[in-house]
Amino acid sequence: xxxxxxxxxCGCQAPTHFARRLAVERAGCEQEISAEIxxxxxxxxxxxxxxxxxxxxxxxxxxxxxxxxxxTYGIQTQxxxxxxxxxxxxxxxxxxxxxxLAVNHKLGLTGRPERPVGCIGTCKIYRILGKxxxxxxxxxDLSDFxxxxxxxxxxxxxxxxxxxxxxxxxxPGRPLFLALIREDNIKGSRxxxxxxxxxxxxxxxxxxxxxxxxxxxxxxxxxxxxxxxFLRVNEIDEIPEFKSFEELELPRHSKVKRQTSTPxxxxxxxxxxxxxxxxxxxxxSEIMQKFHDSDCLASQAQLARIILKKEGPDFLAKDANFxxxxxxxxxxxxxxxxxxxxxxxxxxxxxx
Numbered sequence: 001x002x003x004x005x006x007x008x009x010c011g012c013q014a015p016t017h018f019a020r021r022l023a024v025e026r027a028g029c030e031q032e033i034s035a036e037i038x039x040x041x042x043x044x045x046x047x048x049x050x051x052x053x054x055x056x057x058x059x060x061x062x063x064x065x066x067x068x069x070x071x072t073y074g075i076q077t078q079x080x081x082x083x084x085x086x087x088x089x090x091x092x093x094x095x096x097x098x099x100x101l102a103v104n105h106k107l108g109l110t111g112r113p114e115r116p117v118g119c120i121g122t123c124k125i126y127r128i129l130g131k132x133x134x135x136x137x138x139x140x141d142l143s144d145f146x147x148x149x150x151x152x153x154x155x156x157x158x159x160x161x162x163x164x165x166x167x168x169x170x171x172p173g174r175p176l177f178l179a180l181i182r183e184d185n186i187k188g189s190r191x192x193x194x195x196x197x198x199x200x201x202x203x204x205x206x207x208x209x210x211x212x213x214x215x216x217x218x219x220x221x222x223x224x225x226x227x228x229x230f231l232r233v234n235e236i237d238e239i240p241e242f243k244s245f246e247e248l249e250l251p252r253h254s255k256v257k258r259q260t261s262t263p264x265x266x267x268x269x270x271x272x273x274x275x276x277x278x279x280x281x282x283x284x285s286e287i288m289q290k291f292h293d294s295d296c297l298a299s300q301a302q303l304a305r306i307i308l309k310k311e312g313p314d315f316l317a318k319d320a321n322f323x324x325x326x327x328x329x330x331x332x333x334x335x336x337x338x339x340x341x342x343x344x345x346x347x348x349x350x351x352x
Contacts, residue, residue, distance in 0.1 A: 054174065055162060055166065055212070056174045057179055057211045059075065059077040060179065060181065060216075062181060062247070063183060066183050076213075078215060085132065086134060086220070090136065097126075098112045099112055122137045124223065125220055127226070127228065137161055151190040162206060165209075173222055175224075273299050284310055287310075304329075
């Protein structure tokens, strides 16, 4: 008050904020000051906060031959054998493991439904029964849907998955994205789009998403680790056998051959050369013999369907050679882009 009176005697007015300060102190309302000088947090933020996530990417080649071929273009990859003891699983194997989550027969709990694991779930490291496991996303799973053989669609799916991970990742560690490269991905006209995608990975930006490519053993240290301990305490149900992704075994000194031309139209448009009604009446051994002798993919697909109708889906488990032959046909149909006729039939058989 003395300062204010001295200012008034001199013909000066006290500053407004000083007068208000004196009034507040007189009333004993200290909270009013903090309320007046506080700035709303909304005024400090000019726009939405962007989730600036750097996705760690490990490039896995299907075979050592493919690894050597990509190395000539400056693309560093690893094979499944080179990442051991880390195991690479398809996401469907992770689904089998999660089926035992929260199983309780007394309470009638049957566990997690057998639904696919999304790309967020496959961006973690898993400890399962003493094993270190990483999973590749469902977009690389050939048995999921036959259109995954279309490389342009595959590249779009990869970019969409990375965008989804970037915007939805909320965990403390870095997401780990496993990019699986198959030999069929670089055949014919597929090679240049795939090479451009791999070059974008190497540059560190693909579709506006920041990525960091390195060896899988190096990236594990910054990843999220999840323990699936519920498999150990399960005492009633039998734990299934898990199958890891295995390296494609090829003859030594063989080289990757790029197809510079597509098959001729007559080969692509070939029609089944068998009468389904006639072959349905024949024995399984005769059908199998015709299946192995035929060079027509459409005919082989129809013969395989006849066999499965006669013998049932369990026939695939009994005859490993037949399953391997279906896998080979599946790859051939994909490389020849037989989307409309034989390939959907083969895809449906492959997913049984």
